Amino acid sequence: MEVTRMSSTASRTYLDQFPAEAKVIKAAFWSSFMALAIGGLLGLVQALHRTDVLRFIDSADYYTVLTAHGILLAITFTIFFLVGIFTWAVTTSLDRGVVDIRFTWAWYIMMVVGTILVGVSILGGVVDAIPMYADVLFTFYAPLQAHPAFYVGLVLFVVGSWLAGADWFRTWWAWRKENPDERIPLPTFMALTTTLFWYLCTLGVALSILVFLLPWSLGIVDSVNPLLTRTLFWYFGHAVVYFWLMPAYMMWYIMLPKLSGGKLFSDPLARVVFVLFLLLSTPVGIHHQYLDPGIAEGYKFIAMTNTMFLLLPSLLTAFTVVASMEHGARQRGGTGYLGWLKALPWRDPVFTGMALAGLMFAAAGFSGMINAGMNINYLVHNSWWVVGHFHLTVGTAVALTFMAAAYWFIPQVTGKELWSRQLALGQVLVWFVGMTFMSNAMHRAGLFGMPRRTAEPQYQGFNFDPAVGTVGEINAQVALGAVLLTVALAMFLLNMVLTSFNDDSDSLPANTYAGTLSGPEDSPAVLDNLKLWTAIAVVLVIVGYTLPLASIVESGGLFGPDIGGFQLAIETDPALVLESVREVMP
Template sequence: MSPLGASDSPARAPASPAQASGGRFGRGAEPPSEQRLASAFIAVALVALFGGVVTGALQALEHAGVNLYPWVAPLIKSYYHGLSLHGVLNVLVWTTFFICGFLPFIAARALATPLASPKLGWLTFWLMTAGLVLAAVPLVGNAATVMFTFYPPLRAHWAFYVGLTLVVAGTWLVTLNLALTWRAWRAANPGTRTPLAAFMSVVTFAMWTIASLGLAAEMLFLLIPWSLGWVGGTDALLARVLFWFTGHPIVYFWLLPAYVSWYTLVPRQAGGKLFSDPLARTSFILFLVLSTPLGFHHQYTDPGIHEGWKLVHAFLTFAVFFPSLLTFFNVVASLESGARARGGTGWVAWVRRLPWGDPSVAAQVLAMFLFTFGGVGGLINASYNLNLIVHNTAWIPGHLHLTVGTAVTLSFMGITYWLVPYLRGRALWSRPLALAQVWLWFVGMTIFSHAMHRLGMLGAPRRTMLGAATYVQPGWKLLMSLVGIGGTILFLSSLLYFLNIVLTLVASRGPAPAVPEFAEALSGPEHAPAVLDRWRPWIVLAFVLIAVAYGPTLVRLAATTPLTTPGLRVW
């Protein structure tokens, strides 16, 4: 086979006069707009994450009987105010802004083509930031204590809904910019396979753009007119159906950028090669097609949706488990190739030969390990009847902290361990500190999520100020203390993380690292069926599946639901 991997494909040839001198982006030359754009997005993401972990620590301590809310009362008015901040900042802001910075950066590198429109990129950044500020004003002011799911008839201030809608609209502009960039590349490189990292980035944003239509419809037709007082009422069920149309695939929007790193960068960082490029493309196409038509598995216990359609969505949820299994195999096989190249032997013992001294690799490998349990838990959640035991219990945030809280967040942290130093032009301030941070996260999350899962099995509800609850059972007490301990360790880990990042920005003196090269593949893109490089059939198929899975229920609800439920502020 050709020794050429995705990164060394003919696409590497300079595609524009701007790059003809430098060949590829690198430091030393004037930093291209992509770098400044990525820096801006990631800076916002990191500020959000900081707010998210501080509020998270307060919740974990509350469960353990240490109620710090009276001390922070001028800023955070209640447990639920803090919880809304925690959810919105972590799962909506940290993830979205990081992704909108990281994927265009990585796609432009993979294509060796500048972003189609840096101006559009900056417009996107400012639109999303303006939306964020607009949403943050009521959120911080305790006028949007409605959690990141904002189920009506809990009614937040209109600025919260309008602001979040602007953020979503901004992500569509990222899609546009990526699509235009890909098209420019395609025009210059007819007949060449899209480099894997760029392919995955475009698929991620295409999937998200389709999936976010539900949320956009909920905002534009239900929540915004209602919060502004233009219409008298809303409907809880219709809003939830539209929310979960987006609410499950949004998890893949968070996860797939971590996969981009796991597939295209980590194998090489670990000293190996990507096992199979065609299999990686196949799994991403399947995510594009299957991510959206399965949201009812979040609504198994909702009245007003027929059991038959819930079962259909259960089937489709199990179908999307297939590309997850492909990813599991491909990524682990790639890691194994790296470990074996470094002298690893045995069936499992090769794991020890991974470059554990590299915090970027250690973070992402540990994230993958915990994600295995997150995946298993996710199957339980999706399992129709088993879901009755865990739905809306502490099990669910236990699960979410393994997926978005570790697979995504710890991976993104691992990425920033090379990306922030690269963008800043200085070495990471301390590798040992970074390694300590990564392991602390792993230990803290293991304790925290284990305790949360077990609390859920014992019947403790989620999103509840358990330390003050009137019905705490004897069996919950020890687990609630473990939540506090795990949460405290996670908070310490976060502090080490931010310390390292801030010192990298201001005090580090070493030379900047290079961006990790894209991994070559054992089985390269030339083995992939050509149909995987076409967009239209897959996007059409995605819409067809959505129409089948959602069409009848959405049409029925839209046609028969009177919008009569008034809004309430009960916090």
């Protein structure tokens, strides 16, 4: 069961083992951190603006800031970090480098060029000298329209990520030739299954951009079907959340047990979880459209059923990861029903950051169940609740895990010791506390109907009616939380920058990941049959999406009933918006 083979490379860092790959990974991490720095700061601007604590931007520009915050954090920060982690995972677990490092640099540079195009076109919303605009929010579907450069940038970024996936597959194929009878090592298995559903789900957004949004933005076609572009966006838009989450899951499965002092409880269970995500991540997107007219309730019900099935791999993960941590704690001398919790290495920022991120994810599990239920979703749809929810998932489960992981990875890929472990420990705690304030208050505000995506949720002649507390108290908690999160962000970036100025260290830990209590030999070989799982995933997508898409095209036309686009921040007169709000508010 347990593997005891010692590697000749076991005492070496990743930089010692794979110096060429370490450079690409370091570059990807820094691209990710830059996006985090800019996007995070813009988050503070929004939180202070919305809550009316400090308003120094025009409210029409709020949507430019919101777009940059969403795209830079949800797409750029997460995916750059992911490609770094997955490249590490594939090369480390296969114990071989990538096939051609030039190819690896090529996809990284392609992603960077895409990001710059996207970033500059968004910046055009507030800088007059840039003749571009992209105030389309993270959910970039019609009728909001962006400059063509925004869509071209997104295409380059996504194609770059496809090539990264191809790189991991090539590396695995090369390894398989040399090791024809071996099971796929778990980290590589995780990277490959995640890549497969990424290919599947990004087909939707590629179709949306290349066939509809880009030609529409270029003036080649006059109109689009907004519901069709929304549906294609959400076809991608829910799977993308698992794309962010899978590297965090990978860290919880293969790093947390090791950091706890134990072994992964079950390799087969981990494989089952990743197969389930491959199968179920994509045919669920319609659960973001429960309130969209034009999609029949029956299709929404199918999407809800698939979504509820998705709880299964997350609950399996909760069990497996906590059981692995308990194993570590007991090996470290922990005893009792819950006393073992004290034996965990809480002074290690990498462990504590990931464990707190997992705890937040458990809370997000509840708000996610509310979002997923068709009837209760109506209560919270488009309210601040949803923002609270995804700040627990991508904003903490993913972001905090990534930051904690960076405290281990940056030394591994640079050969330099972390500048301050104390600062790192403080940072993960401040993030956790800040998010507790902010996210909890957002959830509560959503329950009494405070809208999301709104620069000024303060209305004349209307007051929100919280069941408990006051709007002022909720706003204060959001502002306080946002300030704490920004402080944590600064602490993180400071530690990263100062680490890169450290001298090279000889005392870094070896580049290893967790062993297993129950290894792949305990699971059926069919789990590694990626072709089979991909085929089933495709069938589920066809079942979940063919009829809704056909129905949308039939009722609204492929290019829509003559829907022109508009640029949100430039053409919207705030007075008109206020007027229309007054009309609908009692």
